Amino acid sequence: MELAEAIILSVLAASTPLLIAATGELVTERSGVLNLGVEGMMIVGAACGFAGAWLTGSIFIGALFGIVAGTMMSLIFALMALGLAVNQVAAGLALTILGVGLSGLIGARLVGERITPAVHLSIPGLTDVPLVGRVLFGEDAFVYFSIALVVGVWWFLYRTRAGLVLRACGDNHVSAHALGYPVLRIRTFAVMFGGACAGLAGAYLPLAYTPFFIPGMTAGRGWIALALVVFASWRPGRLVVGAYLFGAVTILQLHAQGWGVGIPSQFMSALPYLATVIVLVLLSRARGGGSTAPAALGTVFVPDR
């Protein structure tokens, strides 16, 4: 039973950064913007988050550093893709290339340093309940925050007027503009929200997942988060399922290595990436071409006045 508990705990930990980053990107894409720079924003978030915690000794301030860094990165993207009407695919790639370099520059001095990772919740009585206690009441704050984030985003998108307007921008920016909504401003906020989430998701890695920083520690998680948004067909509820599934795949490969399964570790490590390809193909096939993506996703909008 202890093994099952350990596995569930590690699945939750592995899923949390994916869930946070994907939730942010879901809001961005729902507003009609495809930001492929998630990996870049995450990796800068990881470097800045670790730097913040290492300088101040506070995980909370580290997380704030990550959020601010991700938001700043997303503003560069917003300026390019929204302000200057640059192709969103190319601008997103540029953001990732820049982010990898920046995180290396920022993180150069941090390699080898250690911090005390985020504490896990401990409620006397509740956390000690067998089976469910540790899983439900023994996580770090990020895990609870990620759940609250998805619920909040769901509520915002489907239960508020602002969420409706945001979705309208993503489905038909011309109509939304004609109705008098400031499409570009709304999209800028959506991109910034995505950046803040990606930065936080990146910061989670050195602040809670491992207590140290290594260059390239995001290892493609930003891209998997992008795939998760497609997997979830742009719906927050399905995003939770997808993120935990992918977290499980990641953990499965770690444990399989520990159990000494006779498969080379590299093949197990390739599992999350292969799973992403397979899932994308199966989903697209199931939909038979009919896409559930926001209709204006990835298209340039220049207000005509």
Next chain:
Amino acid sequence: MQLVLEKRAERSHAIALVSPLIAIGLTLATMVILFAILGKNPLLALHAYFIAPLTDAYSLQEIAVKATPLVMIAIGLSLCYLANAWNIGAEGQFLIGAVAGSWIAVRTQGTDAGAWVLPAMLVLAAAAGALYALIPAICKVRFGASEILTSLMLVYVADLFLDYLVRGPWRDPHGFNFPTTAEFDPVATVPLLIEGGRLHLGSIIALLVVAAAAILLGRTIKGFEIRVVGAAPRAARFGGFNADRLIILTFAVSGALAGLAGIIEVAGPVGHLQPGISPGYGFTAIIVAFLGRLNPLGILIAGLFLALTFIGGEQAQIAMKIPLDATKVFQGILLFYVLACDSLILYRFKLEFPNRQVTRGAG
């Protein structure tokens, strides 16, 4: 105050020509600020990056050697991008090409195999790169799966596969446990152009690829088809051009070129298969393609320029202890400015002051 974009009636040809230069100028200005932040003398740093490598014959050869894979990959990518197919997994196709070609080199090691070895390696690498690129292309055409995400995921898979081979079955038994194959035999090595130098046959192949692409795009119906499908998909449909088939074709060509570049790098400058054979050539080639305006000759010049940043980055690291990652930052910023300046071709930027606007909706 608000930035407003106004669509130009026609593409501005003057700006199309000078925009890469504006982009480079803006990037240099930004780097000066970055060097100052890093506490390095910006002028010395710029000298180390862009002037010093041009002053001796060894570095000049090294620039050509680094430009070779960049130009070959970027030519393939430019065909994809012109046809509006987003192959961003060239890094993976490069690695798979390197692995496939190395298979022959590893298998014939120490035997007296003849001169067929190297040509066979090149052909196999190109075929493997093409097949690897076809996976995302077919997933896209048959099932509608985003080629951006699938081609990128396959980069990680290729990277791990290479890692497995050089740590496992292909490891050099006399290699002191380092993850590398044994040095390739002379018949499995790309010949040098200058005795004792670094320049190798691959650079000639890259020039041939540039020429072939220029002819394809400028003189053939296929090249015209690629452009029409990318620029005007609706018109292309009326013209009877099949966009799906073109995605398959451009991905295959682009994968083949990346694979070829991979084996040339391994059988040339590196000399054996090991992890880290690419300092991100597949991704830097994306910048080369855009900086070169998706035009073969432009890509050749852009490839040489980006190669200069790699060599200059190494020199700056040795001479001034500037971290190597500064090169990646440089390349990322450059891509941003290139894209931003491209926007000037289609739009005119205007600053508007809302309080001076005539009230809208009156009358």
